[in-house]
Amino acid sequence: MFDSLSSRLEGAIKKIRGKGRLTEADVDEILKEIRTALLEADVNVGVVRNVVARIREQTIGVALSQALDPSQQVVKIVNQELTAMLGGETLKITYASRPPTVVLMAGLQGSGKTTNSAKLARWFKSQGRQPLLVGADLQRPAAVEQLRTLGRQIDVPVFSEPGDPVATATRGLAEARRLGKDVLIVDTAGRLSIDAEMMEQVRQISANIEPDYTFLVIDAMTGQDAVGVAEAFHATLAIDGVIMSKLDGDARGGAALSVKEVIGRPIAFASTGEKLTEFEQFHPDRMAGRILGMGDMLTLIEQAEQAFEKDQAEAAAEKLLEGEFTLDDFLEQMQQLKKMGPLGNILGMMPGMPKELKGAQIGDDELKPVEAIIRSMTAEERRKPEIINGSRRNRIAVGSGTSVAQVTQLVKQFGEMQKMMKRMGGAMGMGRSGKKGKQKGGKASKGKRGGGMLGMPNIPGGLPNMPGMPNIPGMPGLPSGFPGSK
């Protein structure tokens, strides 16, 4: 999501990389770039002005001090400012001592309140809670019907009555008490922040149900208006946190940065896709790290060098290109990778990773099922996954606590990956001196549907181009082949 923002910032800083000292003109130039980058990312104009002023002050200091490596210093300053902007800790949900914990959802029309109400309900369920949803959007045609359908999908009851939204919300609270539900989520109609009547209505809903949490749902694609909207809703409802929706697109998410700065409330959850599972708590610190670390190949390589055993890694790479890379090898490399720290951070540092991966909050457990599947295979199966038949598949699924479909998928895609690697190995003369993969990864598989190769087909072109290039254009290929992006 913050993709282009960080690449623009990187671009700005690149210009002064290697300069011995900074002149005032250099500083102006960088700041102009940074300003444009932020504005193009939809960061609010006022916020940009403040941030740029702060960066200027410090950068001038660097210029004057004639520090040794000014570009590094500037990077540091920008980093600090961005971190501060996004800042804060993950919003921790505490539950009301007298249940239910009441959550009110508010926002503009079309921001995604209904879907996110259901996603939030699902999230509470995953925390061992028993939510009740209330459909108090009696305005938009079929909004309640939509919520009911979603409720069925996640097996959460939905309460709603036609008529008055304030009454429905209030009755919903009584209903939650009666049913012994411990979380109540009230979906409301979308409204314009300047619609006095509608704002008064939601204020009344809030006064009646006394929410423990009021979340403002904001579309990640929102422009300059986000700040005004957030201020207005905050003034009426006292917002506790923001839910950013549609973070799976390529919007640069400047609204996210700005809202925090202006109303002082954190982004609590991020919605990263249309599936009800695509919803996570937002970790500002992680996100900041990711924005800043993005494309930070050198750090990545450094970390990798420390984590991976050198000989093993080389051997593995060779096998890879010869198509002899087994699931055992994969497992081994995975262990090495784990030493590199949180997966989310590693992802953030990989340039050209699929947006779906970057935008998503990848937890450290995400690789567990893959690991479990491989570990449930016999040594022979790991060497020759093609022998895995129906009954073996069942055994592996049971053993690893996954589904047969997952096992099948893993085996199939591993097979395809092997083939691909082998082809690439051939093309590169075993990759030993493989500096130049000719083809541009990105184009190669674009438009080809299916295949399910997880972007692997594209790596060949991308990776060999990387060595020792701090400003690597990235692995252009990865995104297009990735499942989520097709």
Place this chain on the structure above:
Amino acid sequence: MEWIYLALVALVLVFGIGVLVLNRRRSPELTDERTSEIVRPPRPAVEPRPMSGPDTSTGTAVLEPSAPESAAPEIQPEAEVEAEPAVAAEVEPETYERPSFTSRMSKARSALTGAFLGIRSRAGITDSSFDDLEEALLRADVGVRVTDELLGGLRARVKSKEITTPDALLDALRVEMTGRLEGADRELHLVPGEPGSPNVWLFVGVNGVGKTTTIGKVGALQRSEGRTVLMAAGDTFRAAAAEQLLTWAERSGAEFVRGAEGGDPSSVIFDGVERAAARDIDLVLADTAGRLHTKSNLMDELRKVRRVAAKGAGRVTEVLLVIDATTGQNGLTQARQFGDALLSDDTGVGLTGVVLTKLDGSAKGGIVFAIETELGIPVKLVGLGETIGDLVPFDPGQFIGALFAES
């Protein structure tokens, strides 16, 4: 050999995570199942107003019929959907009071108001005047590029002493901006006549921008001009999306075709077109599921919807991108990507226009200025609220005027 590490890291991450965590959202495979059902509006019996020459009051251009497109539909309905006596044309269309563009838009203080006060309060034109203008344009989501361009031109004219007073500066900006929006074709195109060859207007856009609502409004407008309309619920993805559209079909007296939830949208559209053709309905309004322009499988799906809509008797005469006025700089990317995805081989055009919704809010929708001037896609309609009559033709003068309004 650093790249080895990268290769391994990438491998583990992409393969490991990709396999199990992120699955394909939905597969747009075409199923041949015909699951559409047809719902009919209530029918008072009144003669429809005959369709004739261009009706300038609503901005709908009626074009000369073009040669019918080649036949060979991509999909053949397996079973003919039950045909009932045609009715749709006979509902007495209500007329709705249309809101005035400026009255709705100026509900919120104009983004430029503060800036103007500042600029006018100065005796001459200074750097601060330009800073104020720049900030105001940026706040309206006009974007850095366009703003730089606009102000660059003005700076030169100030330098050459062509512009000397604050008032002249503001006027010049207004004229410049309005000028850039002049001359675009903002008509909604309808090819008349030829019974059995309905026009198809396709509505596309990201989630929640107001596609379905706009279809409801457009349907009502077209009905009030005496045309017969069919709404096709091509959003088979979002829960209860078809119910939402059905409500609008009932409100506007349009016929309605839906498919199974989760079904193939192009077959719903295809059914809609066939149905309309069979009943001599003039216009099919095709709804589609909201989608992010970054999801290529969903863009493929849309491409197919367009193709299928034109394969049989239908002619796709409008492909409208719906954009929400709150949209920031991403709007430009949206327009570009949807345009590319929907590019027609015949006409070489992707999107035929933009509908700008929610202009009744505090957002100014400045991104459409960039979309129109940079991509050449005309803004055709403006949404000014949630009720059936809240739709007006886009008027550049009023749009810029509302940006500039000093209320």
